[in-house]
Every structure is written in C-alpha cells, then in structure tokens.
Amino acid sequence: MAVVAPKQRLMDAAAELFSSIGYAETSLRHIASNVGIKAGSVYYHFESKDEIYTDVLLAGMDLMIDGFQAVETDSNSTSMRETLAEHVVGHLKVLHANLAYTSLHVTTFRTAPAAVRRQLVPRRDEYEAMWTALLRAALPNTPVSEISILRLALFGAMNSSIDWFDAGRGSLEEFAEVITDAFWAGATERQQRVAQ
C-alpha cells in the first residue's frame, strides 16, 4: 500500500489554503505545518512558492481537460442538446470534485504572478477551445462573435457555483439542467429570430 507522495500531500495542503484564504495570505509555514513538516523542508520538494502554485493550477486544468474528454468518450447522446447537457454536468462535477485545485482558476488566477500566468495560458486556451468547438457544433447558425459571448457567459454561470453550491441543499444535475435549458433555449430562439 503506497503512501501518498510528499509532493502530492504538499500540493493538496497548498491548494486547500490558496483557495480558502488566498495565495498571498498563505505562508509556506502554514502549508508545511499542515503536512507535518517545517517550512525549510518544503524546498527539498519545490524550488519556490510560485512553483507550488503553478503545479497546482496545472493539475487543476488537467482535471478539467480530462473530464471533458471523458464525456466525449462515454457519450452516446443523439442530439446536440443532449451532448451539451452532458458536458455541463461533466464540467460541474469535475469542478466540484476537486474544488481546491479547480476553483483557483476562477478566484485567484487573475492576480497570479505574471510568470505563473504565462505557464498556464496554453493549457487554459486548450480547454476553452474544446468548449468553443462544442458550442459551434451545437449552434451552427450562431455567429462566431456570439458563440464567444455565450461560452464566456456559460463559464461565468457554471463557475460561479464554487461560491454558492451546497451539495447538501441541491444537486449539481438540477443546476446543470437549469443552465443548459437557459443557454440552449436562448440561443436557439435567437437563431430562429435571425432566420426570419
């Protein structure tokens, strides 16, 4: 029975603290103490605080990308409406199953050090491109500029749930349904209006 790697345990502790009190407010002493070692020892595993941050953010985005691809693979949906719905559920499930890692992209990425941000941008672009392609396929008659807006608004709606979703008081599936209905009905209605 393998023990969890120290590097992984440090990343878990760091992710938890980053997302609960913020990056700047989280000290290496605090991270280290949460895994039972001293601050100086952290430097055996990581070169800097920024490296921990970068690794955590990369891991978070990889989870989202893997989640998207898993939906593609498992899906046997017939309609685009259904495919979209599955991806919305998938996004929300991966997001909330790994909140400490994934929520940082919503909450703190914006003020991350430039060097950290630079290393993350390609991976984030990759995920965004997957969604753009999905929406273009689902709404072939919607102008590209509007697809952009739709994707950003959809991300905003889904990701805001990190602040308010409480697993004890509702299901992710219910939220996914409401959101999918909104964006699907709104976009198809607009398409019909333009077609007239």
Added chain:
Amino acid sequence: MAVVAPKQRLMDAAAELFSSIGYAETSLRHIASNVGIKAGSVYYHFESKDEIYTDVLLAGMDLMIDGFQAVETDSNSTSMRETLAEHVVGHLKVLHANLAYTSLHVTTFRTAPAAVRRQLVPRRDEYEAMWTALLRAALPNTPVSEISILRLALFGAMNSSIDWFDAGRGSLEEFAEVITDAFWAGATERQQRVAQ
C-alpha cells in the same frame, strides 16, 4: 472649484490596486505613493488598511444598489421581459463604469478578513433581495428554489464579464441581450414544460 477630497483619492488609488494585484499584495506604501503622500500619512485619514478596504467595498455595493433603483425609477417598460432586460443592462453598466470598486465584490470579497465581510453582508443581501424580487415577479410560476439558482447563475454570467469584456470589441448592450434572451427563454420554456 473644489478639489477631490484626500479620502476619496486614497480610496480610488486603493480600489485600483486591490482590483489589479489583490488586497494582500497591495501595500499602504504603494497606495500612498499613488496619491503623492507617504504611508504614515494615510493613518490621518483611515484607521487601518482594513478600513480602507471596507469603505471601498461599501461604496461599490452602494453604486450597484443606486443603479438598480435608478432603473426602477426611469423604467416605463410594459413587459416583465423588458424590465428584466433593463436591469441586466443597468447592472452591467454600473459594474463596468466603476470596475475598481465593484469588481472587488466578485474577485476578492470571498477571501476578505472576517471583520470586513461581516460589515458588508447586510448591504450585499439588500442588493440580492432586489434581484430575487425582480425575478419572482418576472417568473411567477417558477418555484422559489429555481429562482435562487437562476439569480445566482445570472449573477455569475453577468459578473464574469469583468474578466473578459472589452469595450473596444463589443457593446454591453449586445452582451445584455444575449444573456437576457438566455435566461428568459430558458425559464419560460421550463415553466411551460411544468404547466403541461
């Protein structure tokens, strides 16, 4: 010709820095230097860094509340769909016209010191209640639990624009239209489904 009050100038500088680099990363020395004074002098105007933060957040939320009420007063819309659209535009306009103040509620409020958060909660609740009442009036046949989800998703979609909206490449009105269509069409479609 009255000069801008020093307190106001400090708040402007602080809000700008808080929103661009984050609260913890912003030093009093930096704020002070941006208005041409020294860090020690800030304490003549404010009791602490937290007090500046609280005042900025309160001012930001007051702007949103005033904006909502201004829409109510000016509105001569006939349909609920139109009233909702006006409020979406209003929210987005006030949000983006005062980004340094208002965006902090989206970006940093979550990790604000407990004492700061406590002083803000009533004011934020007030604004949220206005929107809940609006949505309940607009969608009288939608269950209350779903109104909650709709409001949170709508806020998420609207507020995410602080990260991506570029006044040079699109209009707030266009975004407001897309969003209003989405939430209106989705919610009304769901109502009809339930009614059947």
Added chain:
DNA sequence: GTCTATAGTTCGATAGAC
C-alpha cells in the same frame, strides 16, 4: 528528507516633529 538558524526584505502601524 527533515531539521535549526538566520539572512534579507517588506509589511502595518505608531510616535513625534513641523
């Protein structure tokens, strides 16, 4: 692989001169 000890910085806040 973890420890102690500490260098070197920066921070919020205070005191007192002007």
Added chain:
DNA sequence: GTCTATCGAACTATAGAC
C-alpha cells in the same frame, strides 16, 4: 495634514547539520 524614523512581526529563501 504630511513628514521622518522606527518598532515588531511576518515572510521567502538559503546554508549546513544530521
């Protein structure tokens, strides 16, 4: 109302013992 000077605390990161 702003200044200088500084206190005490906290931080990242390094060096070297074990």
